[in-house]
Amino acid sequence: MTNGKQPESVSSVLKTFGILQALSTQKDIGISELAQRLMMSKSTVYRFLQTMKTMGYVSQEGESENYSLTLKLFELGSTALEYVDLVDLADIEMRRISDLTLEALHLGALDGDSIIYIHKIDSKYNLRMQSRVGRRNPLYSTAIGKVLLAEREEDDVKRILSDVEFTKSTERTHETIESLIDELHTVREVGFGEDNEEQEVGLRCLAVPVYDRFNNVVAGMSVSLPTIRFTEEKKAEYIAELHAAAARISHKLGCKEYPHGK
Structure with missing residues (x-):
């Protein structure tokens, strides 16, 4: 100045x-x-x-x-270092899945009442999603958001989303926390989350959880693709690949037994 x-x-x-x-x-x-x-x-x-x-x-x-x-500053630094390790570990697996599927891959973490993307690999097709590292998206309309919430207690989910206004991005977007919680029970049971054109018309997304050494969900990893390339066969294949990758990442973060995809 x-x-x-x-x-x-x-x-x-x-x-x-x-x-x-x-x-x-x-x-x-x-x-x-x-x-x-x-x-x-x-x-x-x-x-x-x-x-x-x-x-x-x-x-x-x-x-x-x-x-x-x-020790609060130490805790902050430790959390930051954990995310650095997480991104490095996830990058290897995400690039492998990218080579296999040619689709966009995202890694997201919970931050307040939304998800924040901490890593991304673009689709090898011409299509480019409007996402970037550091961008936030709602928990209630994203596949990653759902896996980040699914294993939490219902009261905890309500607390996290207490001040969130459910905005309908598409006709498929959840309008209430009650309808979201109903789906979260299924997500917990099957071990993966879906965004079925809830965030953007014409776009599907599949996500699985990544666990830390305390068996807490610390991130969600997803593959996104347009509906024109989506099939049930691809869905099963991509979920299996995501689970295998998330299991390897989780194991390196200290998770003794990955609970999904067996």
Whole structure:
């Protein structure tokens, strides 16, 4: 900026990370020392620390003025690393299925009340889907969304979708959480989810779950294809390939026994 000043939001971010970095250099530290080290007022440091404490990133040592980092940042970093490992492992399997089917492959994870695509391989046909890594889509109208929800308790599904407005993208899109939950029972039973032209007319999608070492579903992997190329024979073949690939990925993530596709 020409006036040399930073927007308040940028300044707040710099102060936040300055405090976090300072706290990372020693086990605990007081407000006065932090303020002196960062050249900030004690009142500002105190205000930021209280916010970080409320969010769980900082803890206060007893009744003293000393503060220290919690393990929440470590948890965030571990989650990020897990997704990096997951994408690397999935890429190998997704490329193999891509070579076999020539269709689009997606890897998606749960993020709040929607799915977020964390990896994608485009179709080898001319058709290009309007999806990209980092894009969000509804849980209720996507095959990946359904496998991410299927093994959760009904109350948990209702909590996740409590603020979601069910928008009809097509005539086949679920209109209520009750109708979605009915389908989720089937998804759990058969081990795969389907998007039968619910997100986009003329497009079918099949997805299976990927598990971590705690046997929790951490992602969904899918193959998408236009209805003109869809057959029941392909459906069975693609689901089998997806299950075999997801089993190998899950095993490498520490899942001892993949429960589907046997």
